Amino acid sequence: MCRIITVILFMLTAFAGQSSGKSYLCFLESQFVGGYDTTEHETVLYSMNHYDAMQKPSVGFDYIQRLSGAMGDWGALALQARLAYNDEHHRTGLDQYQIQLYNAYVKYKARSADLWIGHNRIAFGLGSYLDSHGLLLQPLTMYGYGYDRDWGIGATRDFSRGSFSVTCTTGTGMPLSFNGNYFVAGRGSYGVLAQDNYTVGISFAYGKPLETIGYKKMMTDPKKTFLVGCDIAYFWNNLEMRVEAGAGENRDEESYAILGRFGLLLYDEERMKIEAQPVYWKRGSERSYELAGGATWKLNTHTTLRSMYIYDAFKNGNRIVLQVYWYYNLL
Numbered sequence: 001m002c003r004i005i006t007v008i009l010f011m012l013t014a015f016a017g018q019s020s021g022k023s024y025l026c027f028l029e030s031q032f033v034g035g036y037d038t039t040e041h042e043t044v045l046y047s048m049n050h051y052d053a054m055q056k057p058s059v060g061f062d063y064i065q066r067l068s069g070a071m072g073d074w075g076a077l078a079l080q081a082r083l084a085y086n087d088e089h090h091r092t093g094l095d096q097y098q099i100q101l102y103n104a105y106v107k108y109k110a111r112s113a114d115l116w117i118g119h120n121r122i123a124f125g126l127g128s129y130l131d132s133h134g135l136l137l138q139p140l141t142m143y144g145y146g147y148d149r150d151w152g153i154g155a156t157r158d159f160s161r162g163s164f165s166v167t168c169t170t171g172t173g174m175p176l177s178f179n180g181n182y183f184v185a186g187r188g189s190y191g192v193l194a195q196d197n198y199t200v201g202i203s204f205a206y207g208k209p210l211e212t213i214g215y216k217k218m219m220t221d222p223k224k225t226f227l228v229g230c231d232i233a234y235f236w237n238n239l240e241m242r243v244e245a246g247a248g249e250n251r252d253e254e255s256y257a258i259l260g261r262f263g264l265l266l267y268d269e270e271r272m273k274i275e276a277q278p279v280y281w282k283r284g285s286e287r288s289y290e291l292a293g294g295a296t297w298k299l300n301t302h303t304t305l306r307s308m309y310i311y312d313a314f315k316n317g318n319r320i321v322l323q324v325y326w327y328y329n330l331l
Contacts, residue, residue, distance in 0.1 A: 024065035026331040029082065031134070032057050032324045035308075039317030047136050047308065047321045050088040051213040053100045053174055054148070055136060055323060058084035062103070062327075078103040078120075080133070094216065100174070102133055102149055113157040122150050123165040123187040124203045126231045126244045126259075134325055136308035137277050137294050140259050144283070145227060145246040146205060147173040147212075150183065162190040162199070171209025171222065181222035183207035193233055203229040203246075211251055223251035238265040240273075250283060257281035271298045288314035302328045 033055045037044045047055040060082030067075040080103035089096040105118025121128050127141035127148055141148045152169030164187070170176060171183030189201040208222035227248040234241045240263035247256035259279045266272040273296040280289040294308040306323040 027062040028328045028330050030059040030326045035321035037319045039315045045087045050092055051216040053214040056084040058082040075108040077106050113155040115155050117153045119149050119151050122146050122169055122185045123167045124185040124205050125229045128187050136306050140244050140246055140257055151176045164188045171207050173212045175215050181208055181210050183209045197235040199233050201231045225251055253284040255283040302326055
């Protein structure tokens with residue numbers, strides 16, 4: 001797998017090198033994450049799960065290059081990766097230090113749509129447009145409804161009042177694996193959030209994905225999945241509301257889930273945000289809920305402090321997590 005990823009990254013970088021454009025951005029990123037979990041009865045150095053890629057103590061970079069030619073911009077290259085520390089490597093079997101690859105794709109601006117190939121977001125739910133790679137609170141993608149990032153290809157067409165996107169990916173998430181697995185997803189939306197302060201989306205997904213958490217494969221064989229979803233985002237003054245729901249057959253099991261995230265922005269330049277996020281889910285014969293809340297404080301243009309509390313009814317446990325996040329524009 002590592003060899004395949006290395007070849008893909010080499011091809012993407014070489015492909016970008018053909019561009020005559022010199023416009024690019026490079027950010028350095030680091031974070032400390034730590035807290036306490038009453039279920040484990042110990043301190044933890046992660047936010048969601050010890051297998052998950054998000055969030056753990058890490059350092060990394062985020063590189064974006066505009067691809068241009070004589071006729072103007074025709075695409076972009078994106079590379080984002082971290083070196084993360086896994087303090088539970090002795091329990092999970094994962095390496096103590098793990099390279100986490102997020103964005104790794106080339107985007108081509110065709111006349112009819114934006115096309116991409118590599119490792120990027122899938123076209124399903126809030127995760128298709130909400131960048132959560134640095135956040136503690138996560139959408140339904142982190143609860144088994146799609147993937148935060150996946151390997152494959154995709155296309156997006158923007159309209160004046162919405163967009164439509166479709167992706168065809170491996171259905172493996174962070175790792176790259178081939179065992180008859182695939183995942184096709186699509187999303188149509190009405191409303192442009194940055195322009196109208198609202199957007200409503202309808203999604204579908206079909207395939208035989210592998211169940212993975214971070215880089216850990218939870219099953220060896222792909223399972224049939226068919227999901228439909230709906231997501232809503234609405235901003236009004238200093239209030240934010242996001243709601244997401246998904247239902248269908250999730251890896252051969254009847255499943256549904258609904259998530260709400262409600263935020264309040266405070267102080268000048270919206271330096272502080274207070275959020276609440278309830279989640280209810282059912283999968284097969286199991287069902288449960290989580291109640292989460294968090295606070296964010298922008299210390300300066302580079303540093304953000306975050307906190308999160310989660311009550312997990314399924315485990316009957318509580319988890320408190322603190323994060324110091326640094327994101328610096330190097331170039």
